[in-house]
Amino acid sequence: MAECLPSALAVALAGRGDVWRGASGAKPRTEASGFTALDTQLPGGGWPLGALSELLLDAEGVGELQLVLPLLARLTQANRHVALVAPPHIPYAPALAQAGLVLARVVVVDSHRSEGVWAAEQLLRCSAYGAVLAWTPQLREAESRRLQLAAENSGNIGLIYRPTHALGAASVAALRLRLRRRDERLEIEILKARGGLAGKRFFADDMSLAGTSVAARLPAASLV
């Protein structure tokens, strides 16, 4: 990539902390999602650590939790805590247990909108929490910046669920995925991927249809 640019410009750009170059340089540190189709498409091969990932949903019930349950299962099995902040419904214990989560390390936080963002930030900042999932229907840019900063400081994975109408909103998240159900399958579109290329669309192939849960118990040893 560097050859494409005049060297002086390349040097000037390289010296800036706020400029990052797509699909180049060091791969981000990641944690595998447990879905091969997704992992091969994501830069670094999984959910980015120490960063915010946004999952934009057309509607709830497209498999948005199924997509992250294997990650949560692995984290809790490796003694990390995970938190679900302001979920729209009850995170259903039998389903979480079926997916292999160690429920003793799962925390649910019920809260209103603004407090939800605050709670997510507090949890993200805490190194004991491997991943924090937050449902934030309305997230201001400043708030998402705070969350991103909190994740950066602790190295945790921040996963944010937002409705698709937030598509046009400015975002500091390292990864933005749009999730929707098409042809009986979950289609993932990469809207933005730091360190990778955006615009790809694919199906989470190995993700089962509703009703036949993944329940993948992945070995805990593979955790970073």
Place this chain on the structure above:
Amino acid sequence: MLWLAADLRNLPLEALSQEVSQRHADYVVTQSRGSRRWVIASSNPQITAGLDLNLARMRRPHLMAVERQPARELQALETLACAAYGFGDRITFRIDEPAPDFASPRCTLWVEIGTSLKLFGGLDRLLDKIEREFASLEHCASFGVAPTLEAAAALARHGAPPVCSFDELPDALTSLPLAALSLDAGTRDLLADSGLRLTGEVLLLPRKALTQRIGGAAMTYLDRLTGAAPDLLRWYRPPAFFSRWLDFEIEIEDSERLAFPLRRLLGELACYLRARATGVQQFHFEITHARSDGREHPPTRIAMNLSSPSRDEGLILRVTRERLGTVTMPAPARTLSLIAKHFAAPAGSQQDLFDSRARSDEDAAAVIDRLMAKLGTAAIWRPAVVDDHRPEKAWRAMPLDRIPSGENADLNARPALLLRHPQRLQRPPSIIGDVERIAGGWWDEFDLQRDYFCCELDQGARGWAYLDRGDGQLYLHGIWA
């Protein structure tokens, strides 16, 4: 013991908000008694302390005069005391009010430095360091060192060289003028009228006769000066709360202009935090406003909440400035106060010395505490499974201090999100896959007769619905999220 005394001659001037100094070259701080108002500190060396304000105004017609703020002077002394904590742990301060003759108040701060001389590599270095420390807080002082408190203060006022032992003290006091002592004006006049000018001359007088003339209190003072009587003092301890304010002599119209006084208050806060070896996470500002448009305005309160405790002055200032930028003031500001009541040691970026897991569990507990404090205990819970085949009964919200131990019933696949209350479906959805009959529960009066199935919702989303065989209606109960 070795005492370092700082004579803060300009404290009445330095304690003010500095708004005046930025706008006026010539200004004085005054004190009033009855109808008289006289200068106690001045920015102009031509106008000396003790001068009547009217006389001063005759010399300098454009003189700005500000009345003294004793409460603020004490706050400034407290800040200096916090700064002095870096040099010794026995600290005390005092303001001697001007006696009936019209002179300035004497503001003195003492630190015991005998135990820390070695640490700082000698007296010269220590003096240099403390002088710079005070200068960074925009205070200038003259220093005196002696084995007794009063002698140190007297030497500081006179600008005499340090005295490091009791043996040297009598010599040093001999040539000290009486004006440097903290004697009341009556006593000083009495001694001066007797032709006495130097401390040494007074100390040579027969004790009994002297006591009769000057009284017991002055005699005790002389004894404390020479070390013959002990000093009974309370050492300064930083208070449990931090509360400081600045009274603007000139109202501030623009919130931008508040940045300067803000920095001053935060500097004082940082000093306090260092002295207490702690950090702050929540604090608030209050701006009181002048009357405008013929009405009062309620004070503007700005609550600050840092994400983690800090005593980093720069960081706190940055965050606060940003916050202040969003504030619009209904009327010019008259005072700015800063109040902090909750302190916690900053986490710091220390390396893990022991097991990082134990620490991370501790962190986890701390963050949960914070969440519970704000959101209520019931808002934070753990999902737990219960061995029951009925969907509503197969889970439980468990308080965090208990470890979920329930066994999962051998269930079919369940959706990840369960609706809090089943929701009536208006039209029959398309069914996907098999139907699962869930029934029973007469034993605890939660009797179900339901046929569960997966169904398709809008935009291809999947739901978990059931047909209630009791009322024949369809309900949505879960989301295959």
